Amino acid sequence: MTVSWQAPQPTPIDWATFLEIEPDIRRDLEIVDGFVVPREQRGRDHQKVGTRLSLALERVAVAEMRGSGGGSCYETNTEVDVLLWEVPPTARKPDAVLHRCLPDTEQLTAEHCVIVVEVLSTWSERRDRVHKMSDYADAGIPHYWLVSFDKVGALTIERYALSDRRGPYTHVGTTHRDMGSVAVTVTDPFPLELLWSELEIAPPV
Template sequence: MPALPEDSWLLSIRQQVAPVTAEEYDALPEDIARVIEVVDGYVVYCEPPTPEHQIAGRRLANLIEGHARAAMSRGHDCLTVNTDIDLRLRDVPLLNRRPDVVLYRCLDRDLGERLRPEYVSLVVEIVSPGSETQDSADKLGEYAKAGIPHYWIVRLDATGVSMIERHQLDRAAMLYKHVGTLMKDEGGTPELGNPIPLTIEWQELEF
């Protein structure tokens, strides 16, 4: 087998010496934690989101938050919507994701509560170039196994959010069932009953 050239990028790859523990991850500075995820203790580098990805995440979070506040005004338990936040799916081996948007039951920060699956109602992931397998297969399985009731996979076009693929947890099988795909091209303002009542206003999800 021929030797690799000394300037080959392959020579810069180094195997991670040991899995990252929950304690080690918690000690990381935020500027490092926000650019990685940890899967079974191994670091996965997250490419910086494009401006369009960031805008779409913010638009989705704003839309969901508006309906969450309406639900709370009708007596629903306290809800929070956040973007790019640590979601601890498992401590050993460490599985820590940073979803694009999360709807979850309010945490008591004074008690140091960490966001875990039992708090979460909905996780949203926006598909980027290179993330298709992670979002549509890897995370689909991880979030289901963790017991998160609802998972949306969102796709973009040149003008904004174009498609929302909705999955709901089958608790008997601990697997997601596809419960429908909303498409901007079909027009209208789809009304959903879960995880909270909300209406998809496509124009609010444009860049």
């Protein structure tokens, strides 16, 4: 059974109750320490950048899987519930996430995630830089990226990582579109390279 969601919320709820909220309503909600919170406003350009990032990460993940001969398996997703911890229930919806493969019936959790990405906007920057960064680090997600954008597409990518898989995050690099054609080149979690051209959202001219 699914239920609609009515704010305000006087007391915390559990994870099972959160999942009973109608999917079309829950897609714009997150849950933090048992309290349901609305997601920030997201314009079309914001969503397009998240989609481009997910597709670019999927490309390098497929290359890694082929290169490993089946030794590794990765998937990408956009705006999907990532359960960080169940008591009290806290789940975020990253704009893009690279995670290890799991069955469709299994809940995506922090332990599956390799890279989570948040696209910055006027309404989300404080939440992404403070609250979500803290939550993702506390949950032990190894890599966190923050991406700014303009009308062309992704503009900067800030990369953060856990030291010895423990928080808080350490800033490990920032790239800007004016610095060259390569947006990201790293060796961890595996060798990967993303190009700025993959992250463009403006119509080609």
